[in-house]
Amino acid sequence: MHRKYRQPVLLLAASIVAGTVAWSGNALSLPIALMFPVLWALARTRLTTACVSAGYFLAASRGLPQGVATFYASDLRPGLALWLCASLGFVGVHTMLWTRCERARALRYLAAASLMAIPPFGIIGWAHPITAAGVLFPGWGWWGLLATTAGFMGLVTRMWPAVAMMLSGFWLWSAAFWTDPTLPETWRGVDLELGASLGRDISMIRHRDLIATVMAQASRGARTIVLPESALGFWTPTVERLWVQALQETDLTVVAGAAIVDARGYDNVLVALSGGGARMLYRERMPVPGSMWQPWRPLLGQSGGARAHFFANPVVDLTGERVAPLICYEQLVVWPVLQSMLDDPDLILAVGNGWWTKGTSIVAIQRASAQAWARLFGKPLVISFNT
Structure with a gap:
């Protein structure tokens, strides 16, 4: 493969893996979604960013076409159309806010994550990596949300390997002592x-x-x-x-x-x-x-x-x-x-x-x-x- 295409293809493949594994239905796998900010930052062009964003979102929401087909008792075409249309908001926001400037990158990603968390874009803000906060920082409440947000911002800078190692430590600790939420007695x-x-x-x-x-x-x-x-x-x-x-x-x-x-x-x-x-x-x-x-x-x-x-x-x-x-x-x-x-x-x-x-x-x-x-x-x- 030509060197020009190698990095975009690898980033796209990694984004598909991240979306598939993180959103597999196992709560402890949710922190894998934090790969997405890293891949977003590693993209060298806006086109690559769009491909990475689409790969992650479409992989995370892969059940939608089949679900829509079942709901409407039809073939896969309506589901595929909805699946692709729903991805436009996620892909558009992350593509437009991507930047080559490292100094601005953390704030740009924070803006993208914020837009996908609240309406109107938040209406289709599926597969948001912030959901992993509950696995990384159980019981931390709003402080855990803030810590995960800070982690996002660190993952899109040159410091991302150190930030990733730190978050992985929290993930492993949480997984080792994970318990499901309690059920009220009555x-x-x-x-x-x-x-x-x-x-x-x-x-x-x-x-x-x-x-x-x-x-x-x-x-x-x-x-x-x-x-x-x-x-x-x-x-x-x-x-x-x-x-x-x-x-x-x-x-x-x-x-x-x-x-x-x-x-x-x-x-x-x-x-x-x-x-x-x-x-x-x-x-x-x-x-x-x-x-x-x-x-x-x-x-x-x-x-x-x-x-x-x-x-x-x-x-x-x-x-x-x-x-x-x-x-x-x-x-x-x-x-x-x-x-x-x-x-x-x-x-x-x-x-x-x-x-x-x-x-x-x-x-x-x-x-x-x-x-x-x-x-x-x-x-x-x-x-x-x-x-």
């Missing part, structure tokens, strides 16, 4: 394997089956039981009455996903149910762009799609505890969890409906991300997924 997150029928089968039989599942968890000592996203389907007065009556002779609280629909669209929500009644607990801040959140519809005079409540209800009160809910896609981007942590909640609640991700690592990545954030801030974690 809380239970229920994982279901009901596939695409969850939320679509709205029969009384399905609801009674879910109620039976809740009662089985209660018999094991649980008092707050969490069901996945979309578990209740469409939220109606009939569904509310059924569940409230079933819980009337108990001291249980059930948190479950549902959809509240009106003429303009719908809200993806969590509902809290008990024998005393039901209330809307949380409205999703960031539904999945494209398949759920479709902001172009109002511009075209159309209705439909999920509403995004970007900075609403970061923390909610439930059974005397302050809870930070994260529904599905919110576990893959940075800003929802950081917004919630500003209010110092008592625990993190992560739910999802990942039936469409079968055969991919998307649900495993969501779990790993939630675990990393919970460990960073030292918060208990309750997880409930349907697959």
